[in-house]
Amino acid sequence: AQKITQTQPGMFVQEKEAVTLDCTYDTSDPSYGLFWYKQPSSGEMIFLIYQGSYDQQNATEGRYSLNFQKARKSANLVISASQLGDSAMYFCAMREAYTDKLIFGTGTRLQVFP
Amino acid sequence: EPEVTQTPSHQVTQMGQEVILRCVPISNHLYFYWYRQILGQKVEFLVSFYNNEISEKSEIFDDQFSVERPDGSNFTLKIRSTKLEDSAMYFCASSDKGTGTYEQYFGPGTRLTVT
Numbered sequence: 001a002q003k004i005t006q007t008q009p010g011m012f013v014q015e016k017e018a019v020t021l022d023c024t025y026d027t028s029d030p031s032y033g034l035f036w037y038k039q040p041s042s043g044e045m046i047f048l049i050y051q052g053s054y055d056q057q058n059a060t061e062g063r064y065s066l067n068f069q070k071a072r073k074s075a076n077l078v079i080s081a082s083q084l085g086d087s088a089m090y091f092c093a094m095r096e097a098y099t100d101k102l103i104f105g106t107g108t109r110l111q112v113f114p
Numbered sequence: 115e116p117e118v119t120q121t122p123s124h125q126v127t128q129m130g131q132e133v134i135l136r137c138v139p140i141s142n143h144l145y146f147y148w149y150r151q152i153l154g155q156k157v158e159f160l161v162s163f164y165n166n167e168i169s170e171k172s173e174i175f176d177d178q179f180s181v182e183r184p185d186g187s188n189f190t191l192k193i194r195s196t197k198l199e200d201s202a203m204y205f206c207a208s209s210d211k212g213t214g215t216y217e218q219y220f221g222p223g224t225r226l227t228v229t
Contacts, residue, residue, distance in 0.1 A: 100169060102218060
C-alpha cells in the first residue's frame with residue numbers, strides 16, 4: 001500500500017497566485033514527521049518544510065505553509081505568491097517513528113507561468 | 115551554509131564494473147543515508163548508517179551494495195557489479211537528530227549511467 005500519495009502529477013499556477021499541492025499519507029504510528037522537498041530541473045533535493053505529528057500548529061517557512069489535517073491524514077503544501085523560480089518537482093515524504101528513512105511520494109510537477 | 119557534497123556529478127560505467135560514489139556529509143552530522151531516484155520516478159531509500167554501521171536498509175540494498183565511512187569526512191556507496199537497472203540518480207543525505215526535526219539534508223546527487 002502506498003504510504004505517501006500525491007495525486008496531482010502536474011499543476012499550473014500563475015505568478016503571484018497561491019497554489020496547493022496535495023499529499024495524503026498512511027501510517028499507524030502515532031509519532032511521525034512529514035516533509036516537503038523541492039527538486040528543480042538541476043536535480044538537487046531542497047528541503048522546504050517539516051511538520052511533526054504532535055505539532056499543534058501548522059508549519060510555516062516564508063512563502064511555504066503546510067496545511068496539516070491529522071484526522072484526514074493529509075499534509076498539503078501551500079505556496080503563496082508563486083514565483084517563476086518555484087517551477088519544479090515537489091515531493092512529499094514521511095518519516096515514521098523508530099526509523100530514519102524517508103518514504104517519498106511520486107511528486108507533483110509545478111509550473112508557474114507569467 | 116554547510117552542505118552535503120557528492121562526487122562525481124555524473125558517472126558512466128559499463129555493466130559489470132564496480133563503482134564508488136562519494137559523499138561528504140555536513141561535518142557535525144552523525145546520521146548518513148543513501149537514496150536513489152530512477153529517472154522520472156520517486157526517490158527510494160537505500161540505506162542509513164550511524165556509528166560506523168548500517169542501521170537500516172531496504173530490499174534494494176542487496177549484496178551488490180556496500181557503504182563505508184573510510185575516514186572522518188567521507189561516506190561512500192559501492193556497487194560491486196553494476197547492472198543496467200542501477201542507472202539512476204544517487205543522493206547522499208545527512209542529519210543531526212539533535213535538531214528534533216530529523217531533517218535530512220541532501221547532496222546534489224550523482225547521476226550513474228550503466229551502459
